[in-house]
Amino acid sequence: MVALPFADLVDVEEGVLRPAVFVDPGVYRRELEQVFGRQWLFVAHESEIPKPGDFVTRSMGEDPVLVARGADDIVRVLLNACRHRGRQICVEDCGRAAQWMCPYHGWTYTSTGELVGVPFFDAYRGKLDRAAFGLYQAPKVETYNGLIFATWDPDTPPLSEYLGPMAWVLDILFGRTANMQVVGPPLRWVVNSNWKLAAANFAGDGHHIFVTHGFRSALLLETLGGKRTSYVLPTDRGHAATLTCWPPDVPAPEHLGLPKALMPEVKQRLSPDQVKLLESLMLIVGNVFPNMSFLDTASHTPAEWGGSPDAPQMSFLTLRQWQPKGPTKMEVWSWLVVDGDAPADWREASRQCYLREFGPGGVFEQDDVANWEAITETLQTPIAQRLQLQYRMGMEVQRAMDWKGPGVAYLKRSFEELNERVFFKRWHELITDQ
Amino acid sequence: MAIVRDDLPKLVDAENGTVSPSIFTDWEIYKLELERVFNRSWLFVAHESEIPRPGDFVTRRMGSERVIVSRGTDGEVHVMLNACRHRLRPVCLEDAGQTAHFGCPYHGWTYTVSGELVGVPFFDAYEGRLDMGANGLYHAPRVDTYHGLVFASWDAHAGPLLECLGSLAWVFDLLFGRTGSMEVVGPPMRWTVPSNWKLGAGNFAGDGHHVAVTHGFISALGMKNARGRSVSYVVPGDHGHLANLGGWPPGGNVGPFLALPNAIWPEMEQRLSAEQFELMRALRVIAGNMFPNMSFLETASPGAHEWGGPEGLDAMSFLTIRQWQPLRPDLMEVWTWQLMDASAPDWWKAASRQCYLREFGAGGIFEQDDAANWASITHTLRAPAVGRLPLKYDMGLGSDELMEWPGPGLVYSKPAVGEVSERLFYKHWHAVIQEA
Numbered sequence: 001m002v003a004l005p006f007a008d009l010v011d012v013e014e015g016v017l018r019p020a021v022f023v024d025p026g027v028y029r030r031e032l033e034q035v036f037g038r039q040w041l042f043v044a045h046e047s048e049i050p051k052p053g054d055f056v057t058r059s060m061g062e063d064p065v066l067v068a069r070g071a072d073d074i075v076r077v078l079l080n081a082c083r084h085r086g087r088q089i090c091v092e093d094c095g096r097a098a099q100w101m102c103p104y105h106g107w108t109y110t111s112t113g114e115l116v117g118v119p120f121f122d123a124y125r126g127k128l129d130r131a132a133f134g135l136y137q138a139p140k141v142e143t144y145n146g147l148i149f150a151t152w153d154p155d156t157p158p159l160s161e162y163l164g165p166m167a168w169v170l171d172i173l174f175g176r177t178a179n180m181q182v183v184g185p186p187l188r189w190v191v192n193s194n195w196k197l198a199a200a201n202f203a204g205d206g207h208h209i210f211v212t213h214g215f216r217s218a219l220l221l222e223t224l225g226g227k228r229t230s231y232v233l234p235t236d237r238g239h240a241a242t243l244t245c246w247p248p249d250v251p252a253p254e255h256l257g258l259p260k261a262l263m264p265e266v267k268q269r270l271s272p273d274q275v276k277l278l279e280s281l282m283l284i285v286g287n288v289f290p291n292m293s294f295l296d297t298a299s300h301t302p303a304e305w306g307g308s309p310d311a312p313q314m315s316f317l318t319l320r321q322w323q324p325k326g327p328t329k330m331e332v333w334s335w336l337v338v339d340g341d342a343p344a345d346w347r348e349a350s351r352q353c354y355l356r357e358f359g360p361g362g363v364f365e366q367d368d369v370a371n372w373e374a375i376t377e378t379l380q381t382p383i384a385q386r387l388q389l390q391y392r393m394g395m396e397v398q399r400a401m402d403w404k405g406p407g408v409a410y411l412k413r414s415f416e417e418l419n420e421r422v423f424f425k426r427w428h429e430l431i432t433d434q
Numbered sequence: 435m436a437i438v439r440d441d442l443p444k445l446v447d448a449e450n451g452t453v454s455p456s457i458f459t460d461w462e463i464y465k466l467e468l469e470r471v472f473n474r475s476w477l478f479v480a481h482e483s484e485i486p487r488p489g490d491f492v493t494r495r496m497g498s499e500r501v502i503v504s505r506g507t508d509g510e511v512h513v514m515l516n517a518c519r520h521r522l523r524p525v526c527l528e529d530a531g532q533t534a535h536f537g538c539p540y541h542g543w544t545y546t547v548s549g550e551l552v553g554v555p556f557f558d559a560y561e562g563r564l565d566m567g568a569n570g571l572y573h574a575p576r577v578d579t580y581h582g583l584v585f586a587s588w589d590a591h592a593g594p595l596l597e598c599l600g601s602l603a604w605v606f607d608l609l610f611g612r613t614g615s616m617e618v619v620g621p622p623m624r625w626t627v628p629s630n631w632k633l634g635a636g637n638f639a640g641d642g643h644h645v646a647v648t649h650g651f652i653s654a655l656g657m658k659n660a661r662g663r664s665v666s667y668v669v670p671g672d673h674g675h676l677a678n679l680g681g682w683p684p685g686g687n688v689g690p691f692l693a694l695p696n697a698i699w700p701e702m703e704q705r706l707s708a709e710q711f712e713l714m715r716a717l718r719v720i721a722g723n724m725f726p727n728m729s730f731l732e733t734a735s736p737g738a739h740e741w742g743g744p745e746g747l748d749a750m751s752f753l754t755i756r757q758w759q760p761l762r763p764d765l766m767e768v769w770t771w772q773l774m775d776a777s778a779p780d781w782w783k784a785a786s787r788q789c790y791l792r793e794f795g796a797g798g799i800f801e802q803d804d805a806a807n808w809a810s811i812t813h814t815l816r817a818p819a820v821g822r823l824p825l826k827y828d829m830g831l832g833s834d835e836l837m838e839w840p841g842p843g844l845v846y847s848k849p850a851v852g853e854v855s856e857r858l859f860y861k862h863w864h865a866v867i868q869e870a
Contacts, residue, residue, distance in 0.1 A: 019522065207556050211542035371523055371540040378522045381498040382469050383588055387572060389521050394559045414559040 006030065010428035015392035015421055019379040022194035022389075027431070028327035034430045035290050036061025038153040040162050042292040042321060043067045043077055045335065046146040047181035048094070053111050056094040059323055059331075060150060065138070066090055067148060070112035071098070077138040077150035078113045089135075093185060109135050145175035147319075165407025166239040166288060172274050173284060173296055173317060176258075176266045179340035182319075183351060186333045189360045193372035194379075195291055195322035195330040196427065201368060202285060202293035202320070203240040204232065204419020206412070207393070212367045230412035231400050232419055233286070238426025240419035241286025241294075242412070243277065256281050257298035257315030259346045262339055273404035286419075289426055291322045295358070305353035314346075316354035328376050334359055391424065393417040446864035451828025451853065453860050455815040458630035463867070464763040470867050471726050472497025474589040475673075476598050478728040478757060479503045479513055481771065482582040483617035484530070489547050492530040495759050495767075496586060501574065502526050502536070503584060506548035511579065513586035514549045514571035525571070530621060536571075545571050581610035583755075600672035602724060604841040605679070608710055609720060609732055609753060612694075612702045615776035618755075619787060622771045625796045629808035631727055631766040632863070634758035637804060638721055638729035639676040640668060640855020643829070648803045665716045667839050668846040668855055674725030674862025676855040681716040689749030690715045693734035695782040698775050709840035722855075725862060727758045731794070741789035752790035764812050768805075770795055827860065829853040 009021050020027055043058045044067040055068035057080055064080040080088045082102040089102045089109065099116070101108040108117030113135035118128065138150040142159035144167065149159055160167055174180055191198075201208070228247040234240045246252035255263065255278050267275050287293045298315035299305045305314050316336060323331040336354045338347050357364050378384050394416020403409035410418065445454045445463070457463055479494045480503040491504035493516060500516040502525075516524045518538035525536040525545060535552070537544045544553030549571035554564060574586040578595035580603065585595055596603060610616050627634075637644070665681030682688065691699060691714045703711050719733040734751035735741045741750050752772060759767040772790050774783050793800050814820050830852030836844040846854050 205541075207559075208541045210555060211538070212540055371521075375521055375523045375540075378500070378517045378524060381500075382473050383496075383499045383515055383572070384517060384522055387515075387517070387519065387522060390519065390569075392560065392563060393556070394561070395563055396561055415556040416559055 006428075006432045009431070010424050012421055012425045012428065015395060015417065016388040016390055017424060018388060019384050021424075022196060022376060023327050023379045025327055028324070030431055031427070032061050032324070034433060035427065036063075036324070038151070038156060038430065039290055040140075040142075040149040040151045040156060040159055041290070042147060042288065042319075043150050044148045045180075045182045045319070045337070046075070046143060046148060047340075049075065051096065053096040053098060054094075055090070055097060055111070057090055057092060060138070060152065061324060063152075064088055065150070066100075066135070067150075068111055068113075071110070072112060074112070075141060075143070075148060076113060077141050077148075078135040079137070081136065082107050083115065083133040083135065107133075113137060145170055145173075146180055147174055162237060163239065163288070164235050164237055165233060165405060166235055166241065166286070168274070168405040168407075169233065169241050169243070169284065169286065170288075170294075171270060172278055172281075173294055174337070176270055176278075177262055177339040177341055178265070178269070180337055181340045183336040183338055183347075186335045187359050188331055188333050190325070190329065190331050191369050191373060192329055193369070193376045194327060195324045196424075197372040197375060198322040198330065198332070198368070199287050199289075199291050199293060200420045200423045201372070202295065203287035203423040204234075204242055204417065206242060207415035208371070212371060213364055228282075229280075231403055231409040232397070232412050232416065233403075233405070233407060233409045234419050234422035235407055236426070238289030238423050239287065240422050241284060242419065243281060244283040244412070245277075245280040246282045252282060253298055253313040253315070254279055256284070256296055257313055258339070259342050262342055265341070277404065287423065289423065291324075293320045293322070294318070295320070299353055299357070304356075305349075306356045307349060307352065311349065314349050314353040316350045316357075318354060318358055320358075328380065332360075391417040391420045442868050445867070446860050447824070448857055448861040448864065451826065451831045451857055452824035453827060454824055455821050457863075458632060458812055459763050459815050459821070461763055464760070467863075467867055468497050468760070470869060471863065472760070474587070474592065474866070474869075475726050476576070476578075476585040476587045476592060476595055477726075478583060478724065478755070479586050480584045481616075481618045481755075481773065482511070482579060482584060484621075485511070487532065489532045489534060490530075491526070491528075491533065491547060493526055493528065496574070496588065497760060499588075500524055501586070502549075502571070503586075504547045504549075506546070508548065510548070511577060511584055512548050513574040513577045513584070515574075517572065518543050519551065519569040519571065543569075549573060581606055582616055583610060598673050599724070600675065601669055601841060601843045602671040602675040602677060602722075604710070605669060605677045605720065605722065607706060608714055608717075609730060610773070612706055612714070613698055613775040613777055614701070614705070616773055617776050619772045619774055622769045623796050624767055624769050626761065626765060626767050627805045627809055628765055629805065629812045630763055631758040631760045632860075633808040633811060634756075634766065634768065634804075635723050635725075635727050635729060636856045636859050637808070638731065638756070639723040639859040640678050640721075640853070642678065642852075644807070648807060649800055664718070665713075666847065667841075669722070669839075669841065669843075670846065670855075670858050671725070674859055674866070675723065676859055677720065677722030678855060679713070679717060680719040682718045687716065687718075688736050689718065689734040689751065692717050692720070692732055693749040693751035694775070695778050697779055697782075698777055701777065713840045723859065725859070727760075729756045729758070730754070731756070733793075735789060735793070740792075741785075742792045743785050743788055747785070750785050750789045752786045752794075754790060754794055756794075764816070768801075827853045827856045831857075 003026050004020050009018050041060045044056050048056050049069045052071050052073050055066050066078045066080050069075050082089045084107045087104045089100045099108050106119040115130045115133045139154040141150045230244040283297045285295045296317040302311040319335045321333040397410040400409040400411040445457050477496045484492050485505045488507045494501050502514045502516050504512050518525045520543050523540045525538045535544050542555045551566045551569045575590035576587040664683045667679045669677040721731045723729045732753040734749045736749045738745050738747050755771045757769040834846050834854045837847050839845045
């Protein structure tokens with residue numbers, strides 16, 4: 001296949017994309033540099049590394065990193081590569097360590113990344129400056145509501161500026177109580193799909209639900225009638241979210257199904273506008289560009305999440321990351337996040353709800369993956385190169401005048417593909433940026 | 435080891451009968467042949483008897499592409515890319531069936547069996563900007579049939595099918611047009627073989643001399659080898675097609691007309707030309723390959739113990755089509771169909787099926803023998819040292835002589851054994867792969 005110029009890959013005005021966006025090795029190399037090499041990337045939640053010496057191993061694009069709370073209590077993001085020959089010095093998923101020793105020649109680093117041990121150091125005859133060979137650090141690391149982000153680009157603007165209006169939404173999800181924590185280690189699995197199909201799906205594909213996840217009707221789970229308010233929040237930096245309220249005439253759990261015991265704290269931490277919106281919400285879903293998605297959703301009935309008939313309607317909050325592993329492969333990382341001060345039985349029910357619906361065995365997850373893998377396979381064939389992927393639904397959208405948060409939100413009248421267009425517009429800007 | 439396109443002229447040396455190992459293993463060459471061979475050639479996709487009624491469909495492959503072959507409510511045969519025009523997800527997940535509509539499992543775009551887009555959930559959200567007429571399933575621009583064989587091409591400028599078939603059409607008359615009731619038996623059998631697809635195609639294009647060794651069990655089982663000089667033609671098609679026709683040995687014709695039942699001889703005589711009918715009387719085997727990847731074989735087995743039938747029958751035969759579908763340079767999916775004249779007697783059809791299953795198909799002895807060779811070669815060719823050694827197709831080089839025969843054009847008189855057919859297959863492949 002003849003490589004297309006990057007400029008021809010996306011036509012945002014027309015809402016069409018070329019198959020090469022998702023399968024071309026040259027495009028993939030470009031996005032590793034321009035997207036994953038320059039954007040803020042989520043790497044961990046603070047509750048995963050609470051104590052000095054705690055670390056987790058993660059990846060930023062395809063680069064393996066250590067996210068470590070040093071003995072000095074500072075969180076650093078260090079390239080997991082020995083400065084001697086580049087071997088990964090830590091082969092664990094997580095742990096607590098005072099030092100890491102490279103398994104090859106034994107160079108040893110502290111939990112802050114300093115090189116402190118070199119076997120046969122004398123053989124260098126004074127020519128090795130250990131201070132210059134600490135682990136390579138991401139130049140910028142910042143935290144927002146416990147979410148740790150890092151970037152390889154020292155010129156990237158501060159995290160709060162980068163997040164823009166999306167910070168207001170992340171407050172509702174991750175800042176509503178002081179004791180948000182992840183439950184256990186993240187679940188991980190490999191999917192033969194380009195990572196962007198998943199990121200865009202979470203950024204704003206609302207209308208696949210009725211077909212892809214149509215088993216909900218088959219299971220007699222109620223489809224919501226009534227007129228409900230739904231906000232679509234796109235941002236210039238490619239982040240996008242959808243916030244959907246319960247219809248006014250449907251008896252529904254308030255506050256995204258959160259337990260009442262938490263509400264005093266929530267009302268104290270969030271602004272009145274955030275609290276008012278949260279009151280009627282049933283769903284928040286979105287994606288922080290490029291590859292961190294979030295979903296907080298309330299299930300309609302106990303039958304849906306597997307609870308006993310008299311159990312309450314339940315919700316869960318998940319954070320997920322689509323890690324690129326080549327143009328046609330990704331590793332999915334999925335965390336369940338709960339308010340640590342919620343009652344124990346609520347937390348357990350939320351976990352049941354999550355496992356039924358998402359995670360590697362979740363019904364929704366299985367449905368989604370089947371689509372993304374099938375598309376990725378088709379897009380690799382020569383004849384598919386004659387065709388385009390369409391993101392043209394709802395080219396004219398109506399501004400939501402009652403949106404109280406920052407940025408400009410739009411009212412979802414029916415369904416639209418606006419947030420997906422915004423995701424790919426930003427992606428295309430970065431790919432074509434010189 | 436990667437092949438650069440400058441190396442293309444060196445891949446095949448037809449003058450000296452050698453072929454570079456890389457054409458069986460290299461990813462760049464593989465991708466190039468998907469574009470230049472499979473996306474420009476006429477490709478077999480189905481037999482009309484597989485989709486007899488309006489609404490019938492089968493899903494197939496054209497090279498790496500998934501396609502739907504359907505019969506529309508208008509009775510026309512459609513060959514369409516199995517990809518929704520919204521996000522290109524395959525819309526049909528079945529092997530075969532009958533339907534009024536295909537609905538995409540992702541967002542629910544719905545198409546008629548002829549490929550028209552007729553349903554888009556939340557259509558109003560497009561506010562008039564979605565032209566449903568322009569978003570039907572993508573059709574192969576060329577579809578044609580010959581004796582019930584359905585072919586399609588992605589190349590809008592491909593010459594007519596009949597012109598592409600050339601003298602092979604005359605051979606297809608013998609195989610597929612001799613009666614008016616040819617039909618496939620059941621769904622095709624499918625299995626994967628870790629081999630490059632060309633080893634299967636080249637073998638059927640004309641490797642006659644492996645039979646004595648690879649399939650040597652036939653001597654061990656005491657089955658008779660045909661002896662003596664018999665009718666033997668190698669028919670070189672114009673577009674890389676090859677057919678090999680072999681007759682019973684003189685005085686040993688225990689199964690005239692490829693051992694077909696005499697109940698259908700009158701119809702054959704009526705439908706075939708006098709030359710075709712008389713040639714058929716002498717024939718024992720027809721084997722070949724329509725470029726690139728559709729092979730055919732009709733062969734008669736003398737002696738009931740060879741095919742597992744009752745004593746008393748002098749010979750039994752079967753007709754199979756097979757396709758070597760590329761999945762990777764080192765992997766193919768084999769599809770095989772058995773075809774029968776529906777007007778043959780029931781006892782004969784049952785016996786022919788037994789004969790076929792014993793010898794070919796996923797459990798057939800010949801099939802097992804062949805796959806072992808092709809997989810072994812494909813595996814070996816990946817080694818760098820072996821990668822420097824060309825494969826030899828030079829048997830009988832220089833002794834190929836063209837002659838007249840009952841059919842159109844000139845044919846080679848097949849010597850006892852030779853590799854002229856394979857040389858022609860790879861020569862044509864080489865020409866096509868270099869056409870920008």
